[in-house]
Amino acid sequence: MSISGPVRRPSLVIRMRRYWFLYLLFVPVIVYYLVFRYYPIFLQGILAFKQYKLSSGIWGSPWVGFDxxxxxxxxxxxxxxxxxxxxxxxxxxxxxxxxxxxxxxxxxxxxxxxxxxxxxxxxxxxxxxxxxxxxxxxxxxxxxxxxxxxxxxxxxxxxxxxxxxxxxxxxxxxxxxxxxxxxxxxxxxxxxxxxxxxxxxxxxxxxxxxxxxxxxxxxxxxxxxxxxxxxxxxxxxxxxxxxxxxxxxxxxxxxxxxxxxxxxxxxxxxxxxxxxxxxxxxxxxxxxxxxxxxxxxxxxxxxxxxxxx
Amino acid sequence: MSNGNEKVYQAVSSAIVLGLTLLSAIPLIYVISMSLVNEQEWIDRGGFILWPQNPTLIAYERLFQGTAVLQALSATVVRTVLGTALVLLMTTLAAYVLSKRNLPGRKPMLFFILVTILIGGGLIPTYLVVRDLHLLDSVWALILPGLVDSWSVLVLKQFFENIPGELEESAVIDGAGEVTLMCKIMIPMAAPAMAAIGLFIGVAHWNSWFDALIYLDDSKWHPIQLLIRNMFSSSEIGAQFNNAGQHNAFNPVNRVSAESLKMALVVIGTLPILCVYPFLQKHFMKGMYLGAVKG
Incomplete structure (x- = not known):
């Protein structure tokens, strides 16, 4: 857009620091998506290949492949x-x-x-x-x-x-x-x-x-x-x-x-x-x-x- | 020739539209009418009542004599108000941030949200997350899992993007910081869109029951829709609300049929929706047509 020759873009870090407030606003959104949307997707991929036992929980339960x-x-x-x-x-x-x-x-x-x-x-x-x-x-x-x-x-x-x-x-x-x-x-x-x-x-x-x-x-x-x-x-x-x-x-x-x-x-x-x-x-x-x-x-x-x- | 065809076409299409409208309206009228009769009229007319002869609020009186309906209604009001406010807050945050075109990392952040429209963890893993966070049997189980609505983020983001850039520039020149810009200029500009989205989210909260079925054993937070569902499958609803202790308890004039009680529950479950419906209609007609014009 500029007509006065190339303008050097400030480095990424400087540009990101200018927007720190917006990133801060976005943190709760990220936390929500990680906890309630992405973690269940991850769990789905794990749990489908395990034999879930109530006593040992998700991580302690044994892997069973495609059983x-x-x-x-x-x-x-x-x-x-x-x-x-x-x-x-x-x-x-x-x-x-x-x-x-x-x-x-x-x-x-x-x-x-x-x-x-x-x-x-x-x-x-x-x-x-x-x-x-x-x-x-x-x-x-x-x-x-x-x-x-x-x-x-x-x-x-x-x-x-x-x-x-x-x-x-x-x-x-x-x-x-x-x-x-x-x-x-x-x-x-x-x-x-x-x-x-x-x-x-x-x-x-x-x-x-x-x-x-x-x-x-x-x-x-x-x-x-x-x-x-x-x-x-x-x-x-x-x-x-x-x-x-x-x-x-x-x-x-x-x-x-x-x-x-x-x-x-x-x-x-x-x-x-x-x-x-x-x-x-x-x-x-x-x-x-x-x-x-x-x-x-x-x-x-x-x-x-x-x-x- | 074609003028005659047009008349026939208008007559036929008016008839079809009118027929479909009646097909929509008659069940609603029937439900309301059935909720307004006592057992005497119900028996006299063989349970077929399109218009009550002696309308009475006895079914509603009986339902509100117990605590169950009132408790479910207040639980629903709490979850709807709290849920709508929080979803609106989070959705606005997400949409506002994502509407900043120069924000480094905007694309991946948007992608991060949109992916969840396509894939999800499914019923059981989500249930386990809610369980492991110890949210079961609390109102938060009905609110936190749906705290951001990805579609609404998209709609609201587009709305923010359409606010003229000059407005933002002149505010920045006047020395407005990011907080002032957001709270004093951008959010007031987007208020109509937020109101519309809030209405839709509110209706969704009012209508939901499946999450309560999954996450709540304890009936303290059972919303009205779940109560209605449970009462429909109960065979004792008639006995429950026609108990002795009432004056002349076995006279049909003082009794209300199970059918009328169920229909009164349906009316109670829809009344708030019908109250906000005119506002909803205004918003979605306007919004949808605007969206179409923009392409």
Whole structure:
């Protein structure tokens, strides 16, 4: 920038001393990250290869190589858990990914601004509810005394045990997830839609394009990068199938279709105190998850032009 | 021709949007209505109440007669206020420092924080850290593990970076030191963004229960969400809150169904969220659209 010839930069030490106050401010942040974020990562790498004994602690417990992993992979129920995790994640993507896109386009095109405002206000609310509350609402709707069963028996049908029946578990999980997030999910698309140059729409109108042509040739291309980006991102997190929600919704009657990696780790680790085995599963999940998210980012960069970083 | 299409399209999309809005609203109305009836009305109407005929606060009265709900609410208020204040403080520190473009080592410091968005230690190792720090069964177990939110650091850092550099330069020329610059100029400028982030962090604290499930055996610090979860799985909630000792305890008019008690708990668990919702909505609509404009 300077036009008066090269200026000698002060040495690093001098520059750093000028900012000593800022480094001081950053110390608590560093301490937090080391203790609560980095140390657990380190522990995960250690504990997964040890046989944790309560009496000898983490450091005194013996190394066992890959024993924890071979033990887990020999358990038939683990494959069931793995399958449930992937199936539930894919169901969430298959049924939950597109509704917010459609809703965003409809909201964006609505001419009645009061309908848009009112519906947006209501549709965003469930996003801010905890999963406990969502479970409460699902209970109100689908329990044996709930609204849906009252309607079914009211028209002469027979009561369905929605909350305990394995065949209803996944529809309820996926459905209530969509119910919670459909409104919130539109926001990012609405932001992308407002970025489209209005004059393109004007020109299309002059050319006599109808609403469907408009959507196909202007709206969809306009949000395509965001769609591709979010889609690859969601593929990157298929091993995280929503632990809080499932922990609330599932029961021994529905383990078979609902037990996922995170709930398995929760039960094996914290209820059965199998720390090493649960940590090994956690490490497996972390490593696969990291590979997935890195590939997803690579794909997003390649096909959408935007990655996460 | 295309004008007719447009009308059809507007009609169809209005109908779909209206339908989805009703699908969102009806369960909420049903929950509120169910919480406002006594056992008599519940029996009379076969448990299907979209609008109460004789609204009563009996479910709420019963819930607040015991100490459990009040204790859970006060525990939740403490963790939410304390947690939000500390997270906001730490997040602001991190974001402010990282927004200094000339700071030597800024890149690795940023990287140090962002890595944790991608990888984490998982449930058990984090639990062991909290246990070994003797934080189990204390309110700190609900606060310290989430003391900095990496995403919020990114958002706030960007906000600090967008404050015009001239402001900082003129302050430095006027002789402002680093502390004055931060406290008197930069932080007041960022106050709206901090308020927005604080609201979101506050909502997250109010809503959390999983950490309490993991870290607290003792129910002293059990937050309201965990209490609600436990009461939903309890089969004795009806008996618990319809105890004898009340006048005419077996008359359904003086009783409240387990369903109504549960729905009243759901309303209690969401009421603060609904109170701050208008502010949230203002912030996220504005913030999101601004973010999009910037690209």
């Amino acid at each position: 924890n992993f071979t033990y887990v992979f020999a358990r038939p129920d683990f494959y069931n858990v793995l399958e449930n995790t992937i199936v539930i994640s894919l169901l969430r993507i298959a049924f939950g990914f597109f509704p917010p896109i459609v809703l965003a386009i409809l909201l964006f095109d609505l001419r009645s601004s009061w309908l848009r405002r009112v519906s947006q206000t209501i549709l965003y609310i469930p996003h801010f509810f905890s999963w406990v509350i969502i479970y409460g609402i699902v209970f109100a709707m689908f329990s044996n005394t709930g609204m849906v069963n009252q309607l079914i028996t009211g028209i002469g049908g027979s009561e369905q045990n929605f909350l305990m029946a394995p065949e209803w578990f996944r529809p309820l999980i996926v459905g209530s997830g969509i119910w919670k997030e459909i409104g919130w999910g539109t926001i990012i698309y609405l932001a992308a839609l407002t970025g489209i140059d209005p004059s393109i729409y004007e020109a299309a109108k002059v050319d006599g394009a109808g609403p469907l042509q408009r959507i196909r040739h202007i709206t969809l291309p306009g949000i395509r990068p965001v769609v591709v980006f979010l889609f690859t991102l969601s593929l990157g997190s298929v091993l995280n199938a929503g632990v809080e929600q499932i922990l609330l919704f599932y029961s021994p009657a529905t383990y078979e279709v609902g037990d996922i990696i995170d709930t398995f780790v929760f039960r094996q680790g914290l209820n059965q105190l199998q720390y090493s085995m649960a940590t090994a599963v956690g490490l497996f999940q972390s490593v696969i998850g990291l590979i997935l998210i890195l590939s997803a980012n690579w794909l997003a960069k390649r096909y959408a032009g935007t990655g996460i970083w």
